[in-house]
Amino acid sequence: MAIFVRTKYAMRDGMRVSTKREANDLLTEVDLAVQEEIVARIRTAFPEDQIFAEENGLHELPANRDGRTWLIDPIDGTQNFVRGLFPAFGVSLGFAVNGKPVAGGVAVPGKGELFLAEKGGGAFRNGERIVVSDVDAMGSARAEIDFSGPWDREEILQKFSPLMVAIGQVRCHCAAVIGLCSIATADMDAYVHVALNPYDYAAAMIIVEEAGGLVTRLDGSPIHVFDGGRGVLASNRLLHDALIDVIV
């Protein structure tokens, strides 16, 4: 599947792209093909399980919010994939029980990276254990601030301006799986977004947690992936309280 995605990226000038929401939220045939493949495998292996996914009629909240649920984002970072910003896009597959991600996989085909984590078993990149950073001062920390689309921009500035002033370094790749997994690998120390969908972060959330990090709502409250909340704050754990303090 990673090869399929990478090949399609190289061919992207010839792809069909339909506008979903404004000009920036792009849906591609790759999204649909990847999702279909993942859904088919889940339906075969776990026919009773619920599926919640970005595309194609699977984005209704599952009937049992505490039940066994697979969360799929076939291409996270679609804008980077379609318009082109290599290699900031990935395939995300999470599995939640009682609203808590307990297993997750993220593939970043452009970098040849596969992240895997399971509750209590640690987090891994291409089979090697990964651990969050030990940076504990805001002034020397790096935060990925996701600027999302224009529709979220006023809220982002309102909530994150003090953070933008306080933090040592700011980065923005606009792909939740990239931002979150970079905490798990200790490349970054924090990640914030005002409005993620559960399938955007479920897989990466357990990857960050199993690497020693913490993922909560923006006020520090725990996440149930179907609690209706949208804000997500992830960190290496050490910085979490200081981050909550500067988020408005």
Add this chain to the structure above:
Amino acid sequence: MAIFVRTKYAMRDGMRVSTKREANDLLTEVDLAVQEEIVARIRTAFPEDQIFAEENGLHELPANRDGRTWLIDPIDGTQNFVRGLFPAFGVSLGFAVNGKPVAGGVAVPGKGELFLAEKGGGAFRNGERIVVSDVDAMGSARAEIDFSGPWDREEILQKFSPLMVAIGQVRCHCAAVIGLCSIATADMDAYVHVALNPYDYAAAMIIVEEAGGLVTRLDGSPIHVFDGGRGVLASNRLLHDALIDVIV
């Protein structure tokens, strides 16, 4: 030299790093080694020319601001290089006459990319001609907003908040050569920074211009690399007026 830089990146955990300005502005032995090598070659080939560079006593403004001057940033994106954020760093070598860059080269070792441009001769990536995008609407445009270090952050928010609201997509890699060259390759449409040094942008400026783009001060006024100005606005040219309108 690209191989040297890439090898050093891989070895970076063992590097000597001394703090230059706060915790975020990092100087490495690689900076010094790369600069020394470039300087030696210039001194041999063009002994009369002036050199203006980031490290090691060459950062005094040249005596003749209109004279033939080489501008070197041995590693642009040092923070990404030292702390690690692959592959957002590059080597920058520009050449200016009368304060205007007339030739430039940028190497991005992590991506195996070499950008070259010469006044009137077009811009090239690894020998292939590159041209800016044709995006002409702010709502569908992508801007690289450089968040620099904490010392520039209040000014960045003050000047660029309306831009952050108006633009379709925001990205931030915090390396001027990456942000600028991504306009030349049409991956991005605009780049802004409140406080660049001449060696940060001289090479990439001629690369953007020769790819069809425009590089000015933030108010749209022309750049003389030694005019004492620090703000830089680069675009695909089509968006330039609209960008000036939203920069405070």
